[in-house]
Each structure stands twice: as structure tokens, then as C-alpha cells.
Amino acid sequence: MTLLDRSSAAPGTDAATDVPEAAPRSSSFGAYVRAYVALSKPRVIELLLITTIPVMFVAAQGVPPLGTALATLVFGTMSAASANAINCYIDRDIDRAMRRTRRRPTAMQQVTPRGTMIYGLVMAALSTIGFVVFVNWLAAALSLFAIAFYIFVYTLLLKRRTAQNVVWGGIAGCMPVLIGWAAITERLDWAPFILFLVVFFWTPPHTWALAVRYREDYAAANVPMLPVVASDRRVMLECVLYSWATVAVSLLLWPVADTTLLYPAAAAVLGAVLLAQAHRLYHQVRCGVTGAKLKTMGFFHLSNAYLALLFVAVTVDPLLANALG
Structure with a gap:
């Protein structure tokens, strides 16, 4: 399981040639553990689990089998850790160039590039085997596809080349x-x-709201994020359009999954709040508010809350349906 990390540098730059192998700065076991946990990007994994758990409740039409659910979360976490670690290996040159990411273990040489890659590959192998043995082949195949897509399509192909990187890379x-x-x-x-x-x-x-805040970082690292290559008006317009698409699609779950009225009510209210904030930012841009004066981090945090609460509604709905008989 993967979610987009947001960083990059010029095509053709070989990250493996610009930093010598270096031992971690602290040899303590605790320092090693903390460094490898940081490589896994636990905050990104948290967001992945927010979407995984509710889906299992809908699929089971209630509480999912505990063993299967736990195995999915454990091996899904390992799968995400694999993709995130290999991403850190590939993008360590960019991570050093960006203030937001320069304290990552690979950028600070707390973990060697070789150690990072080995960790990522081991996590990929263990997660795939775990899915096959304890879950099923389809889940294993989807997990392996997610790792490969994140690494080869997003990190290596799209991130450093196109402003549409997070659009199609978001599939992971x-x-x-x-x-x-x-x-x-x-x-x-x-x-x-x-x-x-x-x-x-x-x-x-969600990603572009963050990228507006760190626009100079991305520009310094030659990452063609949309806020780097397009005007604030264009960025905010696209945020509005994608937000409308998000809300519209979210309402389709009501007839398709035959939910109770709880879910569409929650989706509508949450969607209205999200759209109001997106339109507010677009209105500010049209009135001449740009650059540092454009406060997009509020939308970034709001969109996090939107997704989390929407999937809470996804979780609660089948439980309510069962309670109502």
C-alpha cells in the first residue's frame, strides 16, 4: 500500500553517485530503529490505514474477520514501508535540497543508501509473501502492483518530468x-x-495545497509541481474542479453499496465544507491574493479531515445497517 510522497529532482540525476556510503551517525540500536521507522514514513501509512479499514467493514457488511483484517493491516503497512523506503533511496538527492525533507534518514546519511534499498526490498518480499500466505493471492498481487507503480511509474517516470505527476501517480x-x-x-x-x-x-x-506552501523548495529541487509551473489562479481552479469531482464520486457509493442515509448525509455535509474552502481560496486568487498571502495549508488540513471523516462514515454505515436490521 502506498501513498504519494511529494518531492524530486532533474531527470537523469543519479542519486546513487552523489553521496558516498556513510555509516549512521549513531550506532545505538534505538537510533537504527528510529531511522528505519522514519524511512517507512509512518504518517503516510496512517493515512493509508484510514482508507483500508473502512473498506473492509463495507466488504464484510459489518465487522470483518479479525485475523484477515489484522493480517491485511500488518502486511499492508510493510508494503507501504517498502515503497516509501525505496522512494527515499531514489529521491535522497531531492530530499537534501528541500527544507521540508532534508532531515530524512537518507538525506542526513543516518542510513546508508545500500541499507535503505535492502530494507525496502526485504519489506516488499515479506509483505507479498505474507499476503499470499495469510490473506489471498489477489490482495498480494494488488499490493505488489502498488509498490511497482509507486516506484517505477510515479517516482522514476512522472515525478521529475511532469506537473501531472501527482494526478496519475496518485493511483498508487x-x-x-x-x-x-x-x-x-x-x-x-x-x-x-x-x-x-x-x-x-x-x-x-490535497497535494497541491501543500506544494503551494513549499513552492520554493520544489523549484529548487527542479520538481515540476503544478504550483511551480502554473499560476496560483490555475492551481486553485484545478483544486476546485478536483474537489467537485471528489464530492460527486463520493455520493455514488450510496446507490452502488446500498448504504443507509447516514453515509450520503455525511458525504454531502463534508463535501459542502470541502467545496466551500476550495471556492474561498479560488475567490481570494481572483481578488489578487497570491504567493505567501494565499493560505493553502488550511485547505490541506481540512482535506485530511474530510477524507478521514468520510471513511469513518463508510465504517459506521454497515454497522448501523446491521443494528437497524
Whole structure:
């Protein structure tokens, strides 16, 4: 399971040639553990689990089997750790160039590049084997696809080349929805694909709001994020459009999954709040508010809360349906 990390540098730069192998600055066991945990990007993994757990409740039409759910979360976490660690290996040159990421273990040489890659590959192997043995083949295949897509398509192909990097690269961050569903049902249906699209359309405006705040960092690292290469008006317009798409798609789950009225009510209210904030930022840009005066981090945090609360509603809805009989 993966979610987009946000950083990069010029195409053709070989990160492996610009930093010599260096031992971690502290040899204590605790320092090693903390460094490898940081490589896994636990805050990104938290967001992945927010989408995985609710989907399993919908798939099970109630509380999912505990063993399967726990195995999915454990091996999903390992899968995400794998992709994130290999991303740190590839992008350590960029991480050193950006203030937001320069304290990552690879950028600070707390972990060697070789150690980072080995850790990522071991996590990929263990997560795949774990899914096969304790969950099912479909979940394993989707997990492996997510790792490969994040590394080869997003990190190596898109991130350093196009302003659409987080749009199509965001597919990797949507995969936990499909993995969670497949873990319970051993198949894919329309409902998980709708939630897949919710995360897909949610990702660009969420990421661009952060990128506006760190625009100079991305520019210094030659990362062509949309806020770096386009005007604030263009960025905010696209945030509005993607937010509308997110809300519209979220409402489709009501008829497809035959939810109670709780879910569409929650989706509508949360969507209205998200859209109001997106339109407020766009209105500010149209009135001449740009650059540092454009406060996009409020939208960034709001979009996090939106997704978390929407998936809480996804979790509660089948429990309510069962309680109502």
C-alpha cells in the first residue's frame, strides 16, 4: 500500500553517485530503529490505514474477520514501508535540497543508501509473501502492483518530468482501497472502485495545497509541481474542479453499496465544507491574493479531515445497517 510522497529532482540525476556510503551517525540500536521507522514514513501509512479499514467493514457488511483484517493491516503497512523506503533511496538527492525533507534518514546519511534499498526490498518480499500466505493471492498481487507503480511509474517516470505527476501517480495511493476489499471478498466490485476514485480525485488538490506552501523548495529541487509551473489562479481552479469531482464520486457509493442515509448525509455535509474552502481560496486568487498571502495549508488540513471523516462514515454505515436490521 502506498501513498504519494511529494518531492524530486532533474531527470537523469543519479542519486546513487552523489553521496558516498556513510555509516549512521549513531550506532545505538534505538537510533537504527528510529531511522528505519522514519524511512517507512509512518504518517503516510496512517493515512493509508484510514482508507483500508473502512473498506473492509463495507466488504464484510459489518465487522470483518479479525485475523484477515489484522493480517491485511500488518502486511499492508510493510508494503507501504517498502515503497516509501525505496522512494527515499531514489529521491535522497531531492530530499537534501528541500527544507521540508532534508532531515530524512537518507538525506542526513543516518542510513546508508545500500541499507535503505535492502530494507525496502526485504519489506516488499515479506509483505507479498505474507499476503499470499495469510490473506489471498489477489490482495498480494494488488499490493505488489502498488509498490511497482509507486516506484517505477510515479517516482522514476512522472515525478521529475511532469506537473501531472501527482494526478496519475496518485493511483498508487488509491490501491489500499482495492486491497482491503480483495482481502475480505477475494474479488473486486464497483463499490471499491468508487472509493478508489474518491481517493484519486482527492489527491491532487490535497497535494497541491501543500506544494503551494513549499513552492520554493520544489523549484529548487527542479520538481515540476503544478504550483511551480502554473499560476496560483490555475492551481486553485484545478483544486476546485478536483474537489467537485471528489464530492460527486463520493455520493455514488450510496446507490452502488446500498448504504443507509447516514453515509450520503455525511458525504454531502463534508463535501459542502470541502467545496466551500476550495471556492474561498479560488475567490481570494481572483481578488489578487497570491504567493505567501494565499493560505493553502488550511485547505490541506481540512482535506485530511474530510477524507478521514468520510471513511469513518463508510465504517459506521454497515454497522448501523446491521443494528437497524
